[in-house]
Amino acid sequence: MTRIVVLATGGTISSRPSSEGGSRAKDSAADLIRGLELHGLDDFGVDADGAGIELESEDIAVQNSFNFSFADLSRIAHAVARILRREDVDGVVVTHGTDTMEETLALLGFTHDDPRPVVLTGAQRSPDQFDSDGPRNLHDAVSTAASPASRGQGTLLVFGGEIHSALGLRKNHTVAPQPFGHRSTGTLGAVLESGPRYFAQALTPDPLPLPSAEFEEQRVDMVLGYPGADAALMHAALETGANGVILLGAGAGNPGVPLTEAIAQATAQGVLVGLGTRTGAGPVAVIYGGGGAVDAVAAGAVPLEDLPATQARILMALLLSTHSYSQAKQKLQARLNAQN
Numbered sequence: 001m002t003r004i005v006v007l008a009t010g011g012t013i014s015s016r017p018s019s020e021g022g023s024r025a026k027d028s029a030a031d032l033i034r035g036l037e038l039h040g041l042d043d044f045g046v047d048a049d050g051a052g053i054e055l056e057s058e059d060i061a062v063q064n065s066f067n068f069s070f071a072d073l074s075r076i077a078h079a080v081a082r083i084l085r086r087e088d089v090d091g092v093v094v095t096h097g098t099d100t101m102e103e104t105l106a107l108l109g110f111t112h113d114d115p116r117p118v119v120l121t122g123a124q125r126s127p128d129q130f131d132s133d134g135p136r137n138l139h140d141a142v143s144t145a146a147s148p149a150s151r152g153q154g155t156l157l158v159f160g161g162e163i164h165s166a167l168g169l170r171k172n173h174t175v176a177p178q179p180f181g182h183r184s185t186g187t188l189g190a191v192l193e194s195g196p197r198y199f200a201q202a203l204t205p206d207p208l209p210l211p212s213a214e215f216e217e218q219r220v221d222m223v224l225g226y227p228g229a230d231a232a233l234m235h236a237a238l239e240t241g242a243n244g245v246i247l248l249g250a251g252a253g254n255p256g257v258p259l260t261e262a263i264a265q266a267t268a269q270g271v272l273v274g275l276g277t278r279t280g281a282g283p284v285a286v287i288y289g290g291g292g293a294v295d296a297v298a299a300g301a302v303p304l305e306d307l308p309a310t311q312a313r314i315l316m317a318l319l320l321s322t323h324s325y326s327q328a329k330q331k332l333q334a335r336l337n338a339q340n
């Protein structure tokens, strides 16, 4: 018998029309499993021992993911770790809103410490729509979590028939049926009728400790570089008590002169600054001068390389909550190097 726990957190996959307009997360994990039956998607075949796949449900939140805080993300990571302490569980599926899936994937991806797979999924169309993608995505996520081929592949996203590794993933589109893609690499595999088929082995970094209470207190803000940008928003972040800032410069990470000066001020105050690019993909090349990326790095910013800013922010908060500023800075650099 293969046992998979379905842990529901909300999102469009769980949403129903609201009397206030729009839709709100509502359905529980048990409702989602019932939805599989309604769509004739509850047949997972038999496992390698000829036994069936048993689904167990658990609810941890009923929220749209744009409302999540670090405390919510931490609760999800601890719930997954608690479930995986059970020897009778073979894998975990987490249903989640797509808007901030990147962040939860990052937290789970950086802390997952088990060969059994953790598979996130969600939907772009809610269950009340005739062409809702939730039941198919959940079916695929369960069959991926239940497959021995997924052992050692770490934290995964299964969506639109594709399998993606957690780190480096972005939501690239607001409404497209498959909004997820890697910035610079392709899919890890696909879900076929027979189950998951992998084309590659995921890179799984050495696990970091699960988020502590300090993680929830981290403030890591994000600031954008653009023509005419002054340092007002960066100063506001510092005044509000940010202990980390992700700065998304133009092109190869060029923040411009005022923001470069603000980086020097921030790092002198002990605030960790990550330098990314607002293009959405590609490494941050440290080759320019005159208030460009090279000056920003000289002022103390760590180039984020090819990790999305949303995921670098989670990594930064994790490191700041477990290490001193200088250790966190070194670890961030080492992690980002290892990532590529």
Ligand SMILES: NC(=O)C[C@H](N)C(=O)O
Pocket: 010, 011, 012, 013, 063, 064, 065, 066, 096, 097, 098, 099, 100, 122, 123, 124, 125
């Ligand atoms: N498609 C979705 O799940 C989006 C939803 N607004 C959420 O992130 O909760």
